Amino acid sequence: MKLMHTSDWHIGKIVNQRHMTFDQEYILDNLVKMLEAERPDVLVVAGDIYDRGIPPVEAVELLDKVLSNILLQLGIxxxxxxxxxxxxxxxxxxxxxLRDKGLYISGPLLKDIQKVVLCDEYGPVNFYLIPYASPAVVREVFACNEVCDHDTAMKEMIRCIREKWNAEERNVVVTHGFIRGMEELEQSESEKPLSITLAVGGTDFVDVKHFDGFAYTALGHLHGPQQAGSPRVRYAGSLLKYSFSETKQEKSVTLAQIGKDGELSIECKSLLPLRNMRRIKGTLKGLLDPEVYANTNIEDYLHVTLTDEGELIEPMSKLRAVYPNILSLDIEIKERQVTESKTSAGQGYKHKSKLDLFSDFYTDMTGQMFTEEKALIVAKTISTLETDEREL
Structure with missing residues (x-):
């Protein structure tokens, strides 16, 4: 069986006050084209369809359009x-x-975990749908007081599946959470923590060992495509970059082929976005040079780091005249190389000239050399001020 695994569409997402719906429509249209070309037996979307519980109207309309195209036109x-x-x-x-139309949605968690059976030439493939639910909800639904965190919650749900499954058949889990083995997982800033403990650096993870024996586990939640402790347990990742912590991630969908005896092959297929999300760095003058941006997509979503010294006048408006989709900007603060303490640097200040005092101050605050060119400018300013003072 050939399945296409995606997740974390986050339709209706706003990034730095910028609505992403148009970009999402573009990438989802390309997903439909890929489905038409690949003709998988099923599309699996492992959670975070919308970005928030009450999505905007345009997000609902976009999802309706995409699902209609896949179901009614492609028949997938x-x-x-x-x-x-x-x-x-x-x-x-x-x-x-909607089940009669081929759309299988698992919203609220049910004690009788939804099972979807699809068949290929080798027989049935059983999909077990486990939507995201907090440990408190799992404890109540399954009436199990032993559930105290996400790991024990998943353990209980998988136990219930194993009570009824046929281990000789090909079984697939679709779920949403923080599943890991021994290795570290790639995380990003746009992933909302599943609990307070995760938000403050806790270890509220789900052990990948719970999924032993399944032919494939399709995961959602983490935005970077990656395996989670086992080649058979994978995050497909988001279709788009939703924070600048994701700039180095290669977004894709996962094509999983499950053979007659459960043998598995994985292929990641990239989708090119309408606009990439990138970081650029340089001086204001340099970034505005046509030779610098001539061979780049100036429509990309950008985080700009300026390396200029001194005050800049309206740098954002000047940059947006060239790069219209700048989402954030900062000024690089160079590390100061302090070779002596401020106390020793200040010794003898009564016998120093104003220019020498300013030179010490400048070097101490910026860590940069006080060049002769800068000294001439400051000396002229001091002279002008002293002349004005004498005339008063």
Missing amino acids: PIIMIAGNHDSPDRLGFGSRL
Whole structure:
């Protein structure tokens, strides 16, 4: 069976006050074209369909358009679960009616975990849909007092699946969470923590060992495509970059082929966005030089770091005349190389000239050499001020 695994669409996302819906429509249209070319047996979307529980109207309309194209025009079934950004009840509304059209949505968590059976030439493939739910919800739904965190919650849900499954068949889990083995996972700033403990650096992870024996586990939540402790357990990642911590990530969808006896092959297929998200760095004059930006996409979403010394007048407006989609800007603060203490540097200040005092101050504050050119400018300014003072 050939499945296309994606996640974290975050339709309706706003990044630095910029609505991403147009970019999302572009990338989702390309996803539909890829589906048409690859013709997988099923599309799996592992949570965070929307960016917030109550999505804007344009986000709902975009999802309706995309799902209609996939289901009605291409005839490809869709399996979809709620993530931690979604409202389970809203996402799952009408799901039983939509099953006949090939759209399988798991919104609110149910004790009888939804099982979707799809068949290929080798027989059935069983998809177990586990939407995101907090440990408190899992504890209540499964009436299990042993559930105290995300790991014990997943352990209980997988235990219930194993009570009823046929281990000889090909079984797939679709879920949304923080699953890991021994290795570190690549994270990004746009991923909302699943709990307070994660937000303050806790270890509220789910052990990848819970998924032993499954042919494939399709994960959502982390935005970088990567495996999670096992080649059979993967994050597909988001389709777009949603923070500047993701600039080095290569966004893709995952094509997973599950053979007759559960043998697995993985291929990552890239989708090119309308606008990339990049960091650029340099002086204001340098970044405005046509030779610098001539061979780049000036429409990209940018974080700009300026390396100029001294005051700049309206740098953002000047930069946006060339780069219209700058989302953030900062000024590089060079590390100061202090070779002596301020106390020793200040010794003998009563016997120093104003120019020498300013030179010491400048070097101490910036860590830069006080050049002869700068000394001439400051000396002229001091002379002018002293002349004006005498005339008063």
